[in-house]
Amino acid sequence: MHTLSQLRSGKLKGIKRLDLSCGLTTFPEDIFSLADSLEILNLSGNALSSLPDDLPRLKSLKVIFCSDNQFDHLPEVLGRCSNLCMVGFKANQIQTVSAAALPLELRWLILTDNQISHLPAELGQCHALQKLMLAGNQLQSLPETLAACQNLELIRISANQLQALPDWLFSLPKLAWLAFAGNPFCPMPPASPHAPAIHWQDLEVAEQLGEGASGVIYKALWQQENPRAVALKRFKGALTSDGLPQCEMAACIAAGEHPYLIGAIGQVEHPDQHPALLMPLIDGFSNLAGPPSLESCTRDIYAQDQYFSLENTLKIASSIAAAAEHLHAAHILHGDLYAHNILIGPENETRLGDFGAASFYTPEQNLLQNIEVRAFACLLEELLSRTQGSAATLDKLANLQISSAQVTISARPLFSEIKKILSSL
Known part of the structure; x- marks a missing residue:
């Protein structure tokens, strides 16, 4: 994090990214001293409610973050x-979004956790748009013009007031990651009768294991007749970047046990009603990849020297296809089928986790499965770019990848078919 004194002293001259979080109520004019170099401006965690009309003086500006401020509209500048x-x-008090506020080159729009009830039809003119994050607003509908955004790959519309899924979603050829839980048309399932009651006082919380956008994961000891080491996820608030904690917990529990899922033990009964989920402790595993960067937008980041044998790529792909088939059989859309949500063990065994974007759907909405198949196609494409082995088998895998990503959604193979193809290889 930078400071105002650093900025004013000239010590930051020439930097490409500026991070200022120091209780700002007005936009510091000193930022314009970076006009020739600044590409990323992060003013999150302040008390700003407006931006200056001459913001375009920052002629190289590509990315702006103003989350956790006091804006009541998206600035038109x-x-x-x-x-x-x-x-x-994210997390302002934005009620209105005008057409004038939308940059033509927009690829990634985050308006999560605001008070937006309407979006302008002109959003459909942002043809470069790839990620649209709108969870936790008051939207009752989405502009039909978004059907023209043929590059859209990730959409988050959970925890709104939508009465139905828009039909045009199924015409988006690149859509792969979709979250819609917590809307009136998507009721919560009944509580699982098999999930045990877990009391907070029975948990001995130990060290932190990791942290994501939605919560922090700790190692814990569950005091029972036979004490057990477990993982505890404590959610940071009432809303995550993908949706509601209670929807994530319900989907994770409803998914049940599967050899390639991390799964859940049950919801923790916290004395302060703080949402928390108990999960099995997965030792010796690490994330298959890192999440997308600002530059890659929708694609995960792998270690530069990370490569796979053909055998291991087949093993990873087969296990994830099996996990996805299991979820779809329970009418659960994972919504975030990504390498960064896959844990990989020392023998390349895998576990799919993170149900933050998961949604329940009805049998009438089965075409949603085909959308998730494209997420698998993206994963397979990434793996293939780092796989060495038989050219003939790699060609067959490449054909499967192309088939799973084809433009006509209904023509894509389902995971049951994908499993058979992978098994034959």
């Missing part, structure tokens, strides 16, 4: 920033 492609205004 953003639309005049010609190179701006990523806009993040």
Whole structure:
């Protein structure tokens, strides 16, 4: 994190990214001293409610974050920033979004956790848009013009007031990651009769194991007749970047046990009603990849020297296909089938986790399965780019990848078929 004194002293001259979180109520004019170099401006965690009209003076600006501030509308000046492609205004009090506020080069829009009830039809003119994050608003509908955004790959519309899934979602050829739980058309399932009651006082919380956007995971000891080491996920708040904690917990528990899922033991009864989930402790595993960067937008980041044998790629792909088939049989859409949500062990065994974007769907909505197949196609494409082995088998895998990503959603193979193809290889 940078400081105002550093900025004013000239010590930050030439930097490409500026992070300022120091109780700002007005936009510091000193930022314009970085006009020739600044590409990423992060002003999250302040008390700002407006941006200056001459913001386009930051002629190289590509990314702006103003989350956790006090904006009640998306500033229209953003639309005049010609190179701006990523806009993040999470957790403000935004009620209105005008067409003038939308940059033409927009690729990634984050308006999670606001009070937006309407979006302008002009959003459909942002043809470069790849990620649209709108969870936790008051939207009753989405503009039908979004059907023109043929590059959309990730959509988060959980925890709104939507009465149905828009039909045009199924015409988006690249859509792969979709979250819609917590809307009126998507009721919560009944509590699982097999999930045990877990009392907070029976848990001895130990060291932190990891942290994500939605919560923090700790190692814990569950005091029972036979004490057991477990993983405890404590959610950070009432809303995550993907949706509601209670939807994530319900999906994780309803998924049940499967050899390639991390799964859940049950919901923790916290004395302060703080949402928490108990999960099996997975030792000796690490994430298959890191999450997308600002530059890669929708694609995960792998270690530079990370490569796979053909045998291991087949093993990873087969296990994830089996896990996804299991979820779809329970009418659960994972919504975030990504390498960064896959844990991999020393023998390349895998576990799919993180149900933050999971949604329940009805048999009438089975075409949603085909959308998730494209997420698998993206994963397979990434693995194949790092796999060495028989050219003939790699060609067959490449054909499967192409088939799973084809433009006509209904023509894609389902995971049952994908499993058979992988098994034959």
